[in-house]
Amino acid sequence: MSSNVSLLGRADTMASSLPLPLYSTAVRAGFPSPADDHLDTELDLHRYVVKRPASTYFARAEGYSMIGDSIHPGDLLVVDRSLEALPGRIVVICVDGEMTVKRLERVGQRTYLKASNPNFKPIPLDGRESQVWGVVTDVIHNLLRALP
């Protein structure tokens, strides 16, 4: 079995510094290429993941309740507080004083927190004190870190 991967470009080695432009065509004598008007910049992974720095926070995942959504223990979660907690989105939410990551689901008039692991039951939010903290946009999972 093979996976298709395509190379996107160079990673920005100086995080949060101003990326230097890379020229897309080799320098040639003669007429300038019209394509050079459009310079490629180094790819900044931080910018790719963090759309709104002011409202974006990182959190650390613990446990296996969201393993079906590829959230492993120790993974880094990118959480954006500016996004609306729509049903279907994975959120960081404070329930009865504890911070948890789960998928929001709406069944009829009721809202549930759903894990993506059959060993965890859905948690109805009715009658519990809860407050959405932010919406999880990305998971950063390191493949070299030894799994427990």
Place this chain on the structure above:
Amino acid sequence: MIALVDCNNFYVSCERVFDPMLEGRPVGVLSNNDGCVVARSNELKALGVEMGTAMHLLPPAIRRQAVLLSSNYALYGDMSQRVTEVLGEFSPHVEVYSIDESFVGFQGFDPDSLEARGQAMRDTVRQWTGIPVCVGFAPTRVLAKVANQAAKKHPAYKQHGVCKLTADSEATKALLKQLPVTELWGVARRTGERLSVMGIDTAWDLREADAKRIRQRFSVVQERIVWELRGQSAIQLDDMSLPKKQIMVSRSFGRLTGNPHDLREALRHHAARAAEKLRKQQSVTSAVMVFLRTNPFRTDLPQYQQRVVVSLERPTDDSRDIIASAVQGLRRLWRKGYAYHKAGLMLLDLSPKANRQLTLTETPQTDEEAKRSERLMATMDKLNRELGKGTVQLGLPRKGNAWALRSERRTPRYTTQWNELLVVK
């Protein structure tokens, strides 16, 4: 119109964003090492705990009920930056006035739209950062400060947390008549006593006073307050810093500069001046906030504005410690490729020097010793300059000594350390 946006109980609010269990409980934040209360939740205020109270003087009953935390300046600095960034979505004119207050200019906006904008600003800051803020609109900074206080405390405004004052409305008049002149921004207590002798007790009295006479008796700055109360803008931010509570020194550069040496020189100079001011009012500071920004009006250039809070090892009024923190802050802030317009620093959480206790590891310095250590500093700086940064360093406190123990109540640095992030199950 200009808005003053002020974060409610800022340090405590920052702590509550990451630990919702603190909601509704009396929470206090302690200054570094000496254990004075520098921030209080409303619940702690209700228990009668005053600002600046030394922790060991708190009654045991209160100590049992309250959550007392060591200050987490890395977190507060980062959250402060985020709040400012959100405000930048509403207007290009955002001026940082303290770690938890900013002035936001709304020149040219429809005055009737401002209350709705204020509400939106408040809601957005709350959603993006979790920090509750109050917003006061007025034609001048001094009145904006009054409007902000009303937004926070006055029954007519506090439900919405937004208050707009025009220069001549009945509402403005009523508020100014209730406000003791000493509670006005920029009026020191001693000035207040002298004003009282002249029959000026409230902010309204001062507004109605003869401006010329105020200048003759006091100063140009006091006269400007009179104009500001009347709704005529007269004060630049650099003229004013809240006496006793914080010290800010900042200047715009004559020309834009990307040179780190220029920035360092400017910050060293500002730090030295701030330290002088600090000693003059016989206070010590717990942390230094350093900030740096490009010119927001040069939209043709890449923009950058950032701040960082460097906490001091112990409360101090020593120029060397303050300058060193400023330079350390700059090292963390400076980025290549920007033309900087302004640099400055702010001394946070001042407390009277007299109250301050020596920590276990300290001994008092004599004049002779102080002079000797100054010579030592100069030599050290020279070596570091000529042989490279860090050639000679002062001994750093070891882990586990008295000082390190003193910050054991600090919460994780949720937003600035990879190994201290918020954990979610």
